[in-house]
Amino acid sequence: MKAAIQAIEYYLPEKTLTTEKLATEFPDWSAEKIDRMTGISERHIAAVEECASDLGVEAARKLFAAGAIAPAQVDYLLFCTQSPDHFLPTTACLMQTRLNLPVTVGALDFNLGHSGFVYGLGLAQGLIETGQVSNVLLITAETYSKFIHPRDRSVRMIFGDAAAATLVRAVESTDSFLGPYVYGTDGSGAASLIVPAGGMREPRTVETSVVAVDEEGNERSRNSLFMNGGEVFTFTLSVVPNAMRALLARADKTMEEIDLFVFHQANAYILEHLRKRMHISSEKFYVALSHCGNTVSSTIPIALKHAQLDGRLRSGQLVMLIGFGVGYSWSGTLLRWI
Amino acid sequence: MIEHADFLLQMDELLDQQARTLTGSEPLNAIERWDSVALVTFLAMVDERYERNVQAAAVSKCKTIDDLYRLVSQSPSN
Numbered sequence: 001m002k003a004a005i006q007a008i009e010y011y012l013p014e015k016t017l018t019t020e021k022l023a024t025e026f027p028d029w030s031a032e033k034i035d036r037m038t039g040i041s042e043r044h045i046a047a048v049e050e051c052a053s054d055l056g057v058e059a060a061r062k063l064f065a066a067g068a069i070a071p072a073q074v075d076y077l078l079f080c081t082q083s084p085d086h087f088l089p090t091t092a093c094l095m096q097t098r099l100n101l102p103v104t105v106g107a108l109d110f111n112l113g114h115s116g117f118v119y120g121l122g123l124a125q126g127l128i129e130t131g132q133v134s135n136v137l138l139i140t141a142e143t144y145s146k147f148i149h150p151r152d153r154s155v156r157m158i159f160g161d162a163a164a165a166t167l168v169r170a171v172e173s174t175d176s177f178l179g180p181y182v183y184g185t186d187g188s189g190a191a192s193l194i195v196p197a198g199g200m201r202e203p204r205t206v207e208t209s210v211v212a213v214d215e216e217g218n219e220r221s222r223n224s225l226f227m228n229g230g231e232v233f234t235f236t237l238s239v240v241p242n243a244m245r246a247l248l249a250r251a252d253k254t255m256e257e258i259d260l261f262v263f264h265q266a267n268a269y270i271l272e273h274l275r276k277r278m279h280i281s282s283e284k285f286y287v288a289l290s291h292c293g294n295t296v297s298s299t300i301p302i303a304l305k306h307a308q309l310d311g312r313l314r315s316g317q318l319v320m321l322i323g324f325g326v327g328y329s330w331s332g333t334l335l336r337w338i
Numbered sequence: 339m340i341e342h343a344d345f346l347l348q349m350d351e352l353l354d355q356q357a358r359t360l361t362g363s364e365p366l367n368a369i370e371r372w373d374s375v376a377l378v379t380f381l382a383m384v385d386e387r388y389e390r391n392v393q394a395a396a397v398s399k400c401k402t403i404d405d406l407y408r409l410v411s412q413s414p415s416n
Binding site: 037154228 | 374375377378379381382385386391392393394395397398
């Protein structure tokens with residue numbers, strides 16, 4: 001038995017934040033400047049009462065409605081989020097009930113950001129190819145907007161809320177559809193992309209709610225998401241090319257044998273820089289973030305879905321996936337599209 | 339060896355101004371366009387043109403254009 005991605009669906013909340021709106025709110029940067037750096041036209045923002053689990057449930061329902069699988073056939077739910085409904089219980093347990101999954105289903109949350117989708121594929125493949133289960137529902141969902149101060153352009157212009165549901169199934173085959181993998185972790189970069197307060201290390205207090213203004217006029221408190229864009233850029237340049245080389249070496253493949261490169265859709269500027277740095281042709285490098293922004297763990301499945309819909313991703317093709325970001329954490333794998 | 343004149347030309351282009359505007363002594367905090375976007379563009383330019391690995395934290399300690407030049411010149415190759 002081999003694990004393979006059978007279907008992907010995604011869901012975006014209704015409310016949007018356009019680049020034009022951001023340029024109106026922060027007039028010292030034009031819409032053109034924001035667009036040039038991010039490549040994002042609009043981000044979708046969860047409603048006040050809408051949580052990551054709600055987005056994930058909608059994405060999974062689209063998967064069921066498309067006939068990819070029935071709820072009763074799912075035997076494991078992997079839920080990747082950094083914005084869970086509660087500290088406890090596990091959000092995946094709440095989603096089991098809402099999705100009418102059988103009570104015999106295995107379900108767990110895992111807390112990863114931009115590297116989470118590839119990690120999820122690795123976990124799903126392990127569960128399937130060790131014979132534990134046959135049908136894994138991998139849901140990635142994030143509502144970073146709830147961590148973002150409304151007067152912080154640095155992160156508001158990048159991140160959007162979304163969820164993706166990916167069905168990983170056991171198929172009769174001697175050929176692999178997933179792997180090998182490379183993983184990486186460097187916790188020394190934790191402070192570069194962080195919500196400092198709100199967990200057990202630094203509970204929310206009146207003091208953590210005090211808003212400070214940075215040198216560019218962005219406002220945030222310690223309850224808010226902070227990103228040091230320069231540091232994250234440096235990190236990306238230092239790990240992604242090496243991860244690509246390591247993955248190719250582990251797979252005994254060359255760049256020319258890869259049909260499509262789908263990286264975490266961080267922003268258009270960094271993606272284009274990585275593409276040129278690694279000498280990847282535009283035709284083989286997939287970008288799909290204009291309509292939704294950086295959706296953290298859902299960027300790769302959203303891009304895969306678009307590549308499938310527009311014919312860039314076809315049966316039998318070999319795809320390189322690389323996720324990188326918050327942690328720092330990174331991951332890469334090769335995917336043979338079924 | 340990174341040519342000082344070439345570096346200044348790259349910085350002029352990055353800051354969206356006419357060639358040979360900068361002399362090197364300009365304080366960064368007096369350059370309106372030197373912001374977080376310019377920082378990322380700078381890191382990308384250094385990586386692409388000079389193939390040097392510069393840390394963002396080191397850039398933030400620079401006070402002038404020539405400080406940036408010295409940092410890039412002394413940074414290791416990729």
